[in-house]
Amino acid sequence: MGFWDVILGKRRRAASTAVPYKRYTNVFDREVAAKDLDSVIGSLSNPAEIALKEAWAHFETGLTGWKASTQILALNHTGVIRSSVPLHVLEDCCFVLLIDQSGSMRGQNMLLATAAADCLQDFARNLGCTVEVLGFTTTTWKGGRSRQKWLNRGRVPSPGRLCDLLHVIYLDANSHMSGTGSWAFRPMLRPDLPKENIDGEAVEWARDRLKRLTQSRKFLIIISDGAPVDDSTLMENGSDYLLRHLRSVVGEIEAEGEIRLSAIGIGHDVTSYYSDGITAEYLTLSAFGIKVEPLLLVREAPNASMGSWDQNQTYPTSLYRATNVEMTAIFDADQTSRQTWPPKDFAMQSEADRQRRVRTGELLDQGLLHSADDLYHAAFVYQHGDNEADYLKAHVLATAAVARGKAAAKWIAAATLDRYLLAIGRPQVFGTQYMTPKDKATTQEPYDRTAISDALRAAMGVPSLNLQTQTLIQMKNAEPAKKPE
Known part of the structure; x- marks a missing residue:
C-alpha cells in the first residue's frame, strides 16, 4: 500500500465509462441559508472562531486597497453600461454566482471568492440586475451518513454518489441586502465548512434555482479551483465518475441555451469542463495599471484614507507566498482521521500519522512550504508526533506561522509548547493539555x-x-464512575 493509501485509508477504482451517474441516497443532503449553518455542521470551536475572525479582519481591512480600485473600475463601467443599455433590459438580467467550497479553497482562494461575490452583488445591483450567491460542499468527510448507510446495507457495487451534500444560500435572489463588506458572506470563510465538492449536482441545483426566476436573461458563473472530488464516491465508482457527470450537466445547459454558463478557475484551467472559462492567475488593479498576485493582503487601519497616488514614486508590494496543495491535503487527512476518536485501530492511526510526518518533513527539506497556512498545517501534523523532537518542531512551525500573519496559529503554538514541556518532564504553562491516565x-x-x-x-x-x-x-x-478498590 502506497503513501496516499495509508494517508487517506482508501484506494480508488480505476476510471470507468460504464457506470451511469446516480445518487445512492439524498436523504442526508442539506440546503441551508448561510446564517443557519450551525444547525447542520455545528457551532464553531474556539480555534475555528479565532480563525474566522482573523479571516474576516483580512476581508474587511486587509483588502481595502483592492476593493477601492475595484469600486473605481466598477463605477466607470456602470456609467458606460447605463448609457448604452436600457434600464428594463438590465432589470431583466439575473446573475447566479456558484462557489466551490472544497478543502483546497481554504485560505486565500476563499478570500478571493468572497471578495468576488461581494463585488459582483454590489456592481450588478447598482445596475438594477438581480443577484444570487450560492456555495457547495459536503456536510462531512468520508461519505458521512450516506456511506454508512451503504456499508450497513451490504456494500452494493457501483452505488453512485456516496456522500452528504451541503448547498448553502448566501444571498437569495429575492433578498435586498447590498453593500461591500456584507455580513452575509462572513460564513463563507468558516474554516470548518470546506470539505468535498460534487460540482455536477451543484451546477444542476444552481440551474434549477435560476430557471425558477422570472428574468429572461440568466447568467450562471462558477468559481472553482479544481475538478470535482469525493473519495467516498470515486473509490466505489471510478476516478472519473464525478468529472464525467459535470461535463454531462454542463453540456446539457450549454445545448439548451437558456442560461449563459461561465466559469472562473482560481489557478486552475476550467476550459476542459466549460466552453466559456478563464483562469484567474492575477488580479489587475486597472485604476493604477498594476499587476499583482491574487489577494495581495496589506494590513491597513479601518477607514484609513488611501491618500494620493504619486505616479513618480515606486511602491513596494507585500510578499505573496503560495500555499502548497499537497500540504493542505495532508492536513485535511490528519484532521479527518480525528473526527471520530478514539480510533478503532491505534496502530493504523499511528502509522498514518508517521507517514504524514515523513512526507511533511520532505516538503520542508525541499523548501516547498512557504505560506503561513503551510507552516500552520505542518505544525498540526508534527503535534501528533510521539516524542519531544516532534513537539518542538511543531512549536517552531506554529510560531513561524504566527510571524507570517496566521493569528489562528497562536493556540497551536501554546499547545505545542505545553506538549513539549510535558515530554521532557517539565510542567505545562498554558494549560492546554488534559490527560486521562488509565484508571x-x-x-x-x-x-x-x-x-x-x-x-x-x-x-x-x-x-x-x-x-x-x-x-x-x-x-x-x-467520566464513568470508578469501581471501589
Missing part, C-alpha cells in the same frame, strides 16, 4: 499555573484558569 481521573498536572498570566493566555487564544477549571470539572463529571 485515574482527567488531570492537567503537572501544571505551573503561575508561570504566565491569564492576559498572556488570552493573547494566545487559550482559556483563562477559571474556564480551564470549569472544563476539567465537566470532563471529570462525564
Whole structure:
C-alpha cells in the first residue's frame, strides 16, 4: 500500500465509462441559508472562531486597497453600461454566482471568492440586475451518513454518489441586502465548512434555482479551483465518475441555451469542463495599471484614507507566498482521521500519522512550504508526533506561522509548547493539555499555573484558569464512575 493509501485509508477504482451517474441516497443532503449553518455542521470551536475572525479582519481591512480600485473600475463601467443599455433590459438580467467550497479553497482562494461575490452583488445591483450567491460542499468527510448507510446495507457495487451534500444560500435572489463588506458572506470563510465538492449536482441545483426566476436573461458563473472530488464516491465508482457527470450537466445547459454558463478557475484551467472559462492567475488593479498576485493582503487601519497616488514614486508590494496543495491535503487527512476518536485501530492511526510526518518533513527539506497556512498545517501534523523532537518542531512551525500573519496559529503554538514541556518532564504553562491516565481521573498536572498570566493566555487564544477549571470539572463529571478498590 502506497503513501496516499495509508494517508487517506482508501484506494480508488480505476476510471470507468460504464457506470451511469446516480445518487445512492439524498436523504442526508442539506440546503441551508448561510446564517443557519450551525444547525447542520455545528457551532464553531474556539480555534475555528479565532480563525474566522482573523479571516474576516483580512476581508474587511486587509483588502481595502483592492476593493477601492475595484469600486473605481466598477463605477466607470456602470456609467458606460447605463448609457448604452436600457434600464428594463438590465432589470431583466439575473446573475447566479456558484462557489466551490472544497478543502483546497481554504485560505486565500476563499478570500478571493468572497471578495468576488461581494463585488459582483454590489456592481450588478447598482445596475438594477438581480443577484444570487450560492456555495457547495459536503456536510462531512468520508461519505458521512450516506456511506454508512451503504456499508450497513451490504456494500452494493457501483452505488453512485456516496456522500452528504451541503448547498448553502448566501444571498437569495429575492433578498435586498447590498453593500461591500456584507455580513452575509462572513460564513463563507468558516474554516470548518470546506470539505468535498460534487460540482455536477451543484451546477444542476444552481440551474434549477435560476430557471425558477422570472428574468429572461440568466447568467450562471462558477468559481472553482479544481475538478470535482469525493473519495467516498470515486473509490466505489471510478476516478472519473464525478468529472464525467459535470461535463454531462454542463453540456446539457450549454445545448439548451437558456442560461449563459461561465466559469472562473482560481489557478486552475476550467476550459476542459466549460466552453466559456478563464483562469484567474492575477488580479489587475486597472485604476493604477498594476499587476499583482491574487489577494495581495496589506494590513491597513479601518477607514484609513488611501491618500494620493504619486505616479513618480515606486511602491513596494507585500510578499505573496503560495500555499502548497499537497500540504493542505495532508492536513485535511490528519484532521479527518480525528473526527471520530478514539480510533478503532491505534496502530493504523499511528502509522498514518508517521507517514504524514515523513512526507511533511520532505516538503520542508525541499523548501516547498512557504505560506503561513503551510507552516500552520505542518505544525498540526508534527503535534501528533510521539516524542519531544516532534513537539518542538511543531512549536517552531506554529510560531513561524504566527510571524507570517496566521493569528489562528497562536493556540497551536501554546499547545505545542505545553506538549513539549510535558515530554521532557517539565510542567505545562498554558494549560492546554488534559490527560486521562488509565484508571485515574482527567488531570492537567503537572501544571505551573503561575508561570504566565491569564492576559498572556488570552493573547494566545487559550482559556483563562477559571474556564480551564470549569472544563476539567465537566470532563471529570462525564467520566464513568470508578469501581471501589
